[in-house]
Amino acid sequence: QYYEVHNIVVPHIGPVPIAKGDFHKLPKKVQKFIAKWVDICAPRALYICDGSKEESDEIIHKLVERGVLTELKKYENCFLCRTDPADVARVEAKTWISTEHKYDTVPHVREGVKGILGQWIAPPDMEKEMNDRYPGCMKGRTMFVIPFSMGPVGGPISKIGIQLTDSNYVLLCMNIMTRVAPKVWETLGDGEFVKCIHSVGCPRPVERKVVNHWPCNPERIMIAHRPTEREIMSYGSGYGGNSLLGKKCFALRIASVIARDEGWLAEHMLIMGLKNDKTGDEKFICAAFPSACGKTNLAMLQPSVPGYTVRVVGDDIAWLKFDKEGTLRAINPEAGFFGVAPGTNFKTNPNAMKTFQKNSIFTNVAETADGGFYWEGMEDEVDKNMMITTWLNKKWQIGAPGKAAHPNSRFTAPASQCPNIHPDWEKPEGVPISAIIFGGRRPTGVPLVFETFSWQHGVSVGACVKSEATAAAEFKGKMIMHDPMAMRPFMGYNFGNYLKHWLKLEAKPHKVPKIFHVNWFRVDEEGEFLWPGFGDNIRVLDWVLRRCAGEEGIAEKTPVGYIPKKESFNLTNLGDLKWDELFSIPKYYWLDDIRESKRFLEDQVGTDVPQVIWDELDEQEKRLRDL
Numbered sequence: 001q002y003y004e005v006h007n008i009v010v011p012h013i014g015p016v017p018i019a020k021g022d023f024h025k026l027p028k029k030v031q032k033f034i035a036k037w038v039d040i041c042a043p044r045a046l047y048i049c050d051g052s053k054e055e056s057d058e059i060i061h062k063l064v065e066r067g068v069l070t071e072l073k074k075y076e077n078c079f080l081c082r083t084d085p086a087d088v089a090r091v092e093a094k095t096w097i098s099t100e101h102k103y104d105t106v107p108h109v110r111e112g113v114k115g116i117l118g119q120w121i122a123p124p125d126m127e128k129e130m131n132d133r134y135p136g137c138m139k140g141r142t143m144f145v146i147p148f149s150m151g152p153v154g155g156p157i158s159k160i161g162i163q164l165t166d167s168n169y170v171l172l173c174m175n176i177m178t179r180v181a182p183k184v185w186e187t188l189g190d191g192e193f194v195k196c197i198h199s200v201g202c203p204r205p206v207e208r209k210v211v212n213h214w215p216c217n218p219e220r221i222m223i224a225h226r227p228t229e230r231e232i233m234s235y236g237s238g239y240g241g242n243s244l245l246g247k248k249c250f251a252l253r254i255a256s257v258i259a260r261d262e263g264w265l266a267e268h269m270l271i272m273g274l275k276n277d278k279t280g281d282e283k284f285i286c287a288a289f290p291s292a293c294g295k296t297n298l299a300m301l302q303p304s305v306p307g308y309t310v311r312v313v314g315d316d317i318a319w320l321k322f323d324k325e326g327t328l329r330a331i332n333p334e335a336g337f338f339g340v341a342p343g344t345n346f347k348t349n350p351n352a353m354k355t356f357q358k359n360s361i362f363t364n365v366a367e368t369a370d371g372g373f374y375w376e377g378m379e380d381e382v383d384k385n386m387m388i389t390t391w392l393n394k395k396w397q398i399g400a401p402g403k404a405a406h407p408n409s410r411f412t413a414p415a416s417q418c419p420n421i422h423p424d425w426e427k428p429e430g431v432p433i434s435a436i437i438f439g440g441r442r443p444t445g446v447p448l449v450f451e452t453f454s455w456q457h458g459v460s461v462g463a464c465v466k467s468e469a470t471a472a473a474e475f476k477g478k479m480i481m482h483d484p485m486a487m488r489p490f491m492g493y494n495f496g497n498y499l500k501h502w503l504k505l506e507a508k509p510h511k512v513p514k515i516f517h518v519n520w521f522r523v524d525e526e527g528e529f530l531w532p533g534f535g536d537n538i539r540v541l542d543w544v545l546r547r548c549a550g551e552e553g554i555a556e557k558t559p560v561g562y563i564p565k566k567e568s569f570n571l572t573n574l575g576d577l578k579w580d581e582l583f584s585i586p587k588y589y590w591l592d593d594i595r596e597s598k599r600f601l602e603d604q605v606g607t608d609v610p611q612v613i614w615d616e617l618d619e620q621e622k623r624l625r626d627l
């Protein structure tokens with residue numbers, strides 16, 4: 001029979017050989033979903049995954065034989081993968097969201113301004129693009145069927161997805177990053193699941209030359225989301241952010257739409273627990289930072305001074321939901337860490353280093369002659385004379401020109417292996433959240449930490465998050481870029497409506513947490529960092545928690561929020577700290593900052609900005625004028 005799919009008619013190619021698993025035991029809805037895409041993509045065989053170690057070992061063995069993976073003999077069960085250099089990062093310009101009505105997806109952007117809060121594509125145009133890519137795209141390849149759960153399988157906040165993919169690398173990483181298990185089928189039953197279709201876009205016989213045994217189709221990459229149908233279709237890229245669909249595509253973009261509909265939050269946040277060693281009292285916080293702020297380093301913090309036992313729940317994504325007592329609880333929907341390798345070492349993040357000593361996959365890092373991994377930041381941890389092979393497969397040594405690892409090279413490691421993973425990290429109902437922290441890389445004008453005056457003020461601060469970033473190619477050096485709620489590349493729907501959703505959650509019986517803003521990166525006139533950061537950040541989190549506990553006399557009011565009273569702050573062994581410079585609130589810097597933020601919101605969100613946000617910015621401006 002024929003399938004009416006996306007208005008194209010594909011011949012029913014009849015049964016394909018099932019390499020693994022029992023197709024007829026799958027839930028009916030799942031069988032239909034698979035059969036439809038088998039007909040469209042025309043794979044050579046079907047492989048139903050079970051997420052077992054045996055399965056991963058079998059795939060790894062095959063990929064090592066084929067030269068896709070190189071074993072890192074210095075570690076246990078660790079492998080290096082080099083991608084096609086044309087397929088090394090997320091591609092925002094080719095990331096689309098399709099809904100019936102444009103303004104369900106994007107805000108009303110000012111005429112002539114390029115929208116940076118998501119790209120909308122009309123359903124008919126998306127169908128045309130899909131029909132142009134998917135028919136026959138898996139010819140000569142195996143279609144892997146990955147049943148996965150975001151969050152502990154069966155948990156009340158968890159959600160199930162099924163990913164169809166022709167990439168075995170994706171299968172290996174999904175087995176680390178999500179919960180893949182036959183139990184997902186039972187839990188799913190006849191229920192709904194997020195439909196994830198991924199292809200590297202290289203049917204056999206391949207037309208485009210395959211580099212590094214990494215099939216991809218960079219020229220025709222398209223990462224498309226249909227939130228209303230809970231569907232994701234990713235074509236042409238094998239790279240993590242584009243192909244591990246459980247992460248950015250599902251756990252942020254699609255999940256933020258589900259969360260809007262169901263009354264919870266899917267956020268780009270770390271989750272960490274801080275136990276006061278004296279009182280035994282433990283509090284959890286969530287924090288949202290743009291890239292290059294060291295989010296993973298903070299999540300896995302090794303404190304530099306005693307007083308707290310810090311443990312990580314998650315380093316990238318948080319699903320937050322108010323429980324029936326009105327307490328905000330969060331789960332980490334992921335099961336692994338997909339972290340930026342460069343800059344990670346035993347000083348900046350010893351817990352990360354210990355996490356990926358085994359059972360981990362490294363993508364586009366460098367390789368040492370003794371079978372280890374290497375990247376920028378490891379100079380002091382590897383013998384100076386060590387022969388190194390770069391991510392581009394060139395011979396190299398420390399001190400030589402060029403980079404050994406790609407700046408966006410990644411480690412993929414099981415969260416369970418992290419030495420300071422929290423014992424409750426897989427608690428199905430999540431952990432209670434006492435504070436939400438926003439932050440950015442702000443070299444000037446922004447104090448180390450401030451507490452916002454209210455939920456509404458906090459949401460307005462989140463909406464105006466900015467961070468210094470290496471600007472796109474055309475500029476040299478750095479620019480301060482907007483990254484509202486650190487969700488800019490991951491918004492699932494109209495950002496104005498997203499802010500409205502946040503504001504609405506304050507309603508009773510919800511007990512909203514306090515919202516803070518931090519900045520580890522302020523520098524003095526010589527460009528020297530004013531704050532030592534890293535393990536010393538525990539001092540800031542200590543003050544945050546004491547404020548959450550309602551401790552009096554430790555804060556003073558400023559126009560932008562409450563900042564610590566110097567005498568209340570733990571400064572032991574910090575030596576000379578330029579406290580006043582670190583906490584100054586320059587009036588005209590901030591007046592400019594507020595004006596620039598208003599301009600950003602007018603340009604990028606326009607009429608969709610909730611009035612409350614304008615009111616908060618106006619009040620902020622008034623407080624500054626009176627400074």
Ligand SMILES: C=CCn1c(=O)c2[nH]c(Cc3ccc(NC(C)=O)cc3)nc2n(CCCC)c1=O
Pocket residue numbers: 292293294295297298299301343348520521529531532533534535537
């Ligand atoms: C929990 C740590 C958070 N954190 C920080 O708190 C932090 N602070 C800085 C800036 C800085 C760099 C070096 C020093 N000190 C010396 C000795 O070089 C101090 C501050 N860099 C930081 N980084 C690295 C950012 C790039 C990913 C960082 O991750």
Ligand SMILES: [Mn+2]
Pocket residue numbers: 268316
């Ligand atoms: Mn992230």
